[in-house]
Amino acid sequence: MISKLKNDSRDYDWGSVSLLSDVLGFEATGAPMAEVWFGTHPGSPAKLADDQDVTLYKALGRHLDFMIKFLAADFPLSIQVHPNEVQAYAGFLAEDAAGVAIDHPGRNFKDQSAKREAIVAVTEFDLLAGLRPLEKIHSAMIELAGQVSEGPSSLLQRYAALAISADGHRALIGDILAGEHSSSMQLELLQEIATLSQTRAASELIDYPLLALMTKKFGADRGLLLALTMRRFTIAPGSAVFVETGVPHCYLSGLGVEILSSSDNVLRGGLTSKHVSAPDFMAMLDIAASLKTAPQQPTQIVNGLSRFNFGPIEFALHKIAVSGANMLIDFGLPGESILVCTSGELAISNSLEERVVIRRGEAAFLSADAKFYSIAGSGEGYLASSLSS
Numbered sequence: 001m002i003s004k005l006k007n008d009s010r011d012y013d014w015g016s017v018s019l020l021s022d023v024l025g026f027e028a029t030g031a032p033m034a035e036v037w038f039g040t041h042p043g044s045p046a047k048l049a050d051d052q053d054v055t056l057y058k059a060l061g062r063h064l065d066f067m068i069k070f071l072a073a074d075f076p077l078s079i080q081v082h083p084n085e086v087q088a089y090a091g092f093l094a095e096d097a098a099g100v101a102i103d104h105p106g107r108n109f110k111d112q113s114a115k116r117e118a119i120v121a122v123t124e125f126d127l128l129a130g131l132r133p134l135e136k137i138h139s140a141m142i143e144l145a146g147q148v149s150e151g152p153s154s155l156l157q158r159y160a161a162l163a164i165s166a167d168g169h170r171a172l173i174g175d176i177l178a179g180e181h182s183s184s185m186q187l188e189l190l191q192e193i194a195t196l197s198q199t200r201a202a203s204e205l206i207d208y209p210l211l212a213l214m215t216k217k218f219g220a221d222r223g224l225l226l227a228l229t230m231r232r233f234t235i236a237p238g239s240a241v242f243v244e245t246g247v248p249h250c251y252l253s254g255l256g257v258e259i260l261s262s263s264d265n266v267l268r269g270g271l272t273s274k275h276v277s278a279p280d281f282m283a284m285l286d287i288a289a290s291l292k293t294a295p296q297q298p299t300q301i302v303n304g305l306s307r308f309n310f311g312p313i314e315f316a317l318h319k320i321a322v323s324g325a326n327m328l329i330d331f332g333l334p335g336e337s338i339l340v341c342t343s344g345e346l347a348i349s350n351s352l353e354e355r356v357v358i359r360r361g362e363a364a365f366l367s368a369d370a371k372f373y374s375i376a377g378s379g380e381g382y383l384a385s386s387l388s389s
Contacts, residue, residue, distance in 0.1 A: 001370075002348055002356045004049035005056060005338070005363045009033040019072035019255040023123060024342070024361030032074065038338050038363040039067025041262045043110075046363070056365060064262055066315040068338050068384040070361070071119065071258045076214055077251045078272035079128070079223050079230075081284040082115035083265050084245040091265070091280070106275045110264040116313055117260035118242040120382060121235045122342050125254030128230040129241050130293030131169055138163040140205040140228050147196055152189035159225070169229065169287045176225045177269060177278035190220035207232060210252070214271060223250075223270025235295045238319065242310045246286025247293050257340060259317045259384045304328050304375075318383040322346065322375055330372040335386035337366040344379025 009020060015034025020026040026033065037044040040057035048054045057063060083091060091109035100107050119125060132140075141160035145153040162172040179186050194215040200208035210232070211224055230248060233241060243249050250271060268274055269281040298306035298319050304326045306319045316334050330351075339348065340363045349355040350370035357377070358364050366373060366383075 001352075001365070001367045002350060002354045003056070003059065003365045004356050004358060005038050005046040005365055006049045006052055007036050007038060007044060007046045010035045010037070010044060014073055014075045014077050016072040016074040016255070019074075019123065020070060020361070023255055024070060025359070026361055033072060035072070035258075036070045036361075037067055038069060038340060038365075039262055040064045041067055041264065043264050046365075049362075064336060064338075064386060065113075065388050066259060066384055066386055067262050068257065068259045068340055068363070068382065070122075070255070070340070071251065072255045073251045073253050075217050075253070076271055078266070078268040078274065079226050079248055079250045079270045080266050080268045081248050081281055081286075082117070082243075082245050082263070083109070083267065083284050085114040087245075087284055088112055088114050088263065088265055108265070108267055108275070108277055108280050113261055113263035113265065114245055115261045115263035115265050116243065116245055116310075116315075117258055118240050118308065118310055118317060119251065119256045119258050120240040120308070120317070120319075121237045122255040122257060124234060124236060125256045126232070126234045126252040127241060127249065127254075128227060128232050128252065129243055129249040130231045130247055131229055131287065131290040132231050133291075134163050134168050136205065137169075137172065137229050143203065143205050144193070144228075148189065148192045151185055152192050155185050155189050169290070170282070170285065173226065173229060173269075173285065174278075174282050176222055176229075177281060179222065186222070186225075187220060190222065190224055193224050194220050213252075218271050221270050223272075226270050231293065233295050239295050239297055240308050240317070241293065241295050242308070243293065244286065244289040246284050247290045248285065249293075257342065257382045259315055259382070261314060302328070302331075305331065314386065314388050316385045316387055318385070320346065320375055320381045320383055321379075323378045328373075328375040330374055332372060333366060333368050333370075333383075333385055335388065336368050337383050337385040339364050339366060339375075339381055339383045341379055341381040343381075345377045346375050346379050346381050347377040349374050349376075 015032030145156035197211035
């Protein structure tokens, strides 16, 4: 079947007042509009457009193992990591056994699923993802140490030494999150960084304007120090960054399409008013994967159909681009899929003689029951598909 989907925006405080309405045609609410989910996750299940009393989950009778969403950010999200399969299962059972309610603000594991994700830029998209090489972190800490007073400078020199120690990234990030070497000194350091960032231009090693933006929203937060350890990317429309489990990341600004495992498991390390669990953040942290994180472009399969390479995981993402001179005819799906339209309109038909048209900001579920699909029209979109057997 082909089913057109609907859902409401989720109004998180980091969302954009205008991006979803200006670019994708959603009706503005006057409040920050952050995300629109298309999937079966109970946190915000998509509904059938022609019968909004029926969710996609109810129509299918089961959950999908992925979802796709529009994400619009005006301010930095939290610095966070996500668990792998073993970590999610163990964490969920442990919190259940401890009697922590699913909706408790201190709950880390909302479900038993791993969470991998990728963000594709619809507008220019700015983010922190992965970790910088140790030598750059060391140099940044030393440079900053020369800009602050004696006590905070000594703490930065400690961080610099940890960065080039045997345990490198893990030792440094763990020390920042633990704050055990005089929390008052760390607070003094963060306050001085906040003050410095207001008047300094970016140097080769330290992005002071970014730190100033973070300070405006979160004050003297340990996330300022974590940000110094992370890589920053500004990706053009059509480019993607894949975030494996255990990779620290923080979306900063822009409109994107996000494909992810159908999970809401988030372990936060900073830049948030929500629960931060330093031990869980450190337990999830994957240094090797974090050092490999980088933007990518999709590989063209045929004219109008390209695929991103996220490796052997549970979902796939294709870019669709059609016009009057270029249609996609009779192609097979990798598995059950959801197609979102980011510009123009896409006319979807299948070998069962079903047809649906979606326009910018709209989405449709495509069942793998049909052997072939065709897409015509004039527009672009992204096709998220399950690869699970």
